[in-house]
Amino acid sequence: MAVAWRPTLPLILIFALIVYEEWVSIPTCKIVPSAGDLGQPATESQDDLEDLKVMMVANLLLLGSEAGFVNIYFRDYYMSKFFRKSLEILKPDMLLVLGDVSAKGSELTRTNWVSVLHQFHGLLGPFLGLPYHVILGDRDIGQCSGLNVNSVNWVASNFPGLDSAGCGAFEISNTSFVSLNSVALLCGNNNLRFGVEKVVERESVDLQMEADGTTESMKDSGEFWETDHNFLWKESTISSGSGPVLLLHFPLHRTADGNCSGVNPSKRSLKLSRESSNPLDGRGLVGRGPYNISLTLPSNVSEYIFQALKPRIVFSAHTPGFCDHLHPDGTREVTVPAMTWNAGDNPGFVVATFHRNRRPETVSYCSLAGESQIVIAYISFMVLFVSAMLLAKPPIVRCSRR
Template sequence: MVAVAWRSLLPVIIISAFIVYEERVSFPSCKHLPDTTNHPGEHIGNEDGSPEDLTVMMVANLLLLGSDAGFVNLYFRDYYMSKFFMKSFQSLKPDMLLVLGDVSAKGSELSRSKWLSVFHQFDRLLGPFLELPLHVILGDRDVGECCDLDAKSVNWVARNFPGLDSSGCGAFEISNISFVSLNAVALLCGNNKLRFGVEKVVERESVDLQMKTKSTAETKDESGMSRELSYGFGWRENAMTSGSGPVLVLHFPLYRPGNTYSREGSAFKSTIHPSGHSLNFVESSNLSGSGPYDLSQTVPPNATEYIFQALKPRIIFSAHTHEFSDHTHPDGTREVTVPAMTWNARDDPGFIVATFRGNISAVSVTYCSVARESDILIVYTCTLVLFIILVIVSNTPQLKDF
């Protein structure tokens, strides 16, 4: 009788254990990253945040398929990704969400009606994040490669995301932190109309930043009277110091000379190709390995220098590679590359949480990972096997008494 009672409780125990596991596995695992740049006299750590702090969650490479998504994507991957977003929102309590491009896996090939299905899928995944300030930038999968880059198509997609202009760029300020987002795809495209539009945005932001600096920078002359410092407004004559500009967000990483500091790879481990690029172990899969641009592609050196001279970014956040990277450029500017947030690209998705602390120039960065798809599939498989064994035992008279 005891054995029979115990056996009747096994399904309840298995289901309860699975529910507990599913709840726990939905929470992200996060690790604070040490600052790789030099900020004398400043200390940022895991101390309790003040009301003035701005916490921004950054995700990239969602690679949504919209109406083309199959059963597995709709009822397994999307289900868990929406839970990951929900639990991340509950545990981290961010003030804003930034999506660094490649919202769609095949956006450059989609009709407008199919794009609408991607937008609906995007909204379902984000859940509570739709209540927060949201900014989305465009990636190469969203708008295509240079030969197919169409200004009208880019403008239509950009209009469906908040804060983007017709060239796919944006500029905004929240909690006294200035952000500039650029359509980095256009910067790869030579004499393209969209590239000229991006350059105009950079020039405009450069002038605005220097005007703000000029209006606040004053010195005392020998007679005690104050006088304003003179600054040139052309980007080549930008007198602002490195790191004094806005937070820069874009899809492609900026060009990286080989002699600068870099920490790369998921969970701070990676396989380094002889070329110096970090290789994702799932890079050969059909979805993650294909696309308009190679995963090692960066913004060209001349465009990178142009951005540094014009904007003097405080910190840079990029994406595209599917891998995490924490990089310091020669002038000391920090660039954090956000990993892919989808099982369509990697077995262990992740995201970044950045905390901006008032007037402190340094930025606190936390790397978060979510559950591996392979681990969840193993649990599903084990649970299914146990149920099959229970059914066999229950329907086999010779085994009922064991």
Template sequence: MVAWKSVLPLIFVAALMIYEEMVSIPSCEVVSRNDLDESGKEDSEEFKVMMVANLLLMGSEASYMNIYFRDSYMTKFFRKSVEILKPDMLVVLGDVSAKGWELTNNKWLSVLQQFQRMLGPFIGLPLHIVLGDRDIGECTRLNAKTISRIASTLPGLDSTGCSAFEVSNVSFVSLNAVAMLCGNNDLRFSVEKVIERESVDLQMHTKSTTEVTNESSKFSESSNNFGGRENAMSSGSGPVLLLHFPLHRTTSRNCGGVDALKSTLSHNPHENSRTFVNRGLAETGPYALLHTLPPNATEYIFQALKPR
């Protein structure tokens, strides 16, 4: 009996290690979506992106349990996920930190170092991190200087926390969704300017491409302000959109983009205004209840960027 009791701790530790090994295996299913080219053949060159969110890392403020258990689990999870999925790129869709908005610069850097340790040998994988509300604070705590400081430490982000980049001929636009939830503040207007700039660039690219392939086809409306006219590009022809908060979806679960949203907004003439600046996002409800971007913001993004 005494001998049995002496091995109980070893059994417990072994069971804990086996359990940690099992739960760290990603439960996602790898689905291959083979696109067909014009000849009807499968396209074997797929670009795979692994997306994670809400890591809520504590950095130098992490407790003993975080460092020796949670971090160990996360490290194994990343290793096994990358080995199984073999992604071409890693995207963190916000909240890499638990409370980045109140951390000093040194403490914020400790969060990034903690994340790098978790990635281990996969640190060289193309990486993009989207800003979340835990990273930069809720509406009442938004500070342009803090956001600029945090964004400067993350790959590719500008001072507003937005980015536009291309990997393997796939275009991405990353937006600071937290700022878009807030009222008429300078930061939100700066994000809108990023959307406008990307919309014009995309339309000009579409226009030049069309002129090369068909001289008789002209996109004369593409140079106009999209605040008064819809983007001339076809739906779904724009970049891949990266956001911390998801876009609004209608109750019918229609994924038809702007068309699905127009029926939702038609009952409120004030919401149907083409100008996003005057829509007053802060009046849509308490910040804590806004788990998706408002319908008007979603419509604006669809019209401007035509995201995939």
């Protein structure tokens, strides 16, 4: 009786592997209360037809034509399943990618960049039917010393909604978004940085005129003041949080002892360091190539952005881990983790729901299966499959001569 079902063992294991692959691709999501409300339980309100649900990912670190066998047939395979399952289960209205699409895009020729774009579109799959927006990271366009205006313009032209400086502004479901090329904001006086400043000033003017209900030119009012880095804006009476949703690659400045809370508030997922004179030099190693995960925008740049845009909430990236930070003026900044195994064993992403009537956003942190977990499962399945094949093999019957 026991021998009868042995031949079916390999088939049972193959079926179990298929079921496991589907199950392990499902993200685990948890609502994260604001850093200012960690003592209060997180609650999820019933979705409203006018709510906007946005999935945010970062640091895909794609290799394009340089991707090896493991990346193409294992990592990309699972990442595409993660995207597909997330779309099926979470049903987002939009996708945001907060920089570092490529692992080393600043070093690539345009032909090689095209292969990265093909890989990117292959991973997104069904998301291509939704509105999506991509901002640029330092891996995509390079460090200050090698920042090339023409290259940045070309990379930006391949993603929807970006201008020649790598910035964007759009509105969807009555929610306004502004994305800035934060890499250029780290560099000195150059055309890219001036282009980003123009976007900030334009959005600041629009915000002030909307609040005042006037079309008066701010430059004619003489109500501008400046910082030590020649940033200009009107000293606004608009309250914090009245502006657009701000999208950045680099996090805004925060003090070294600033609170960085997340799913586990006792652990800091974002390491911080003091500013240096050349912030893009001396970078550590994460994934493929140099990567300084402690880098934030300088304090004067951050203050400029706060004063000019009064962001409703800030979403940033660049770090492998998730972070939820509350700035002194009450602005919430959520740092989106890396969604790749090239940056660590704990990929994840963020889902933010923007409610009507400007109610506080609902932010969920979603974690994905670690690479080591899946590799161990495959090894276990392989051992069991070989054992099952040996058990299923019919016994050899030897005939004896008389």
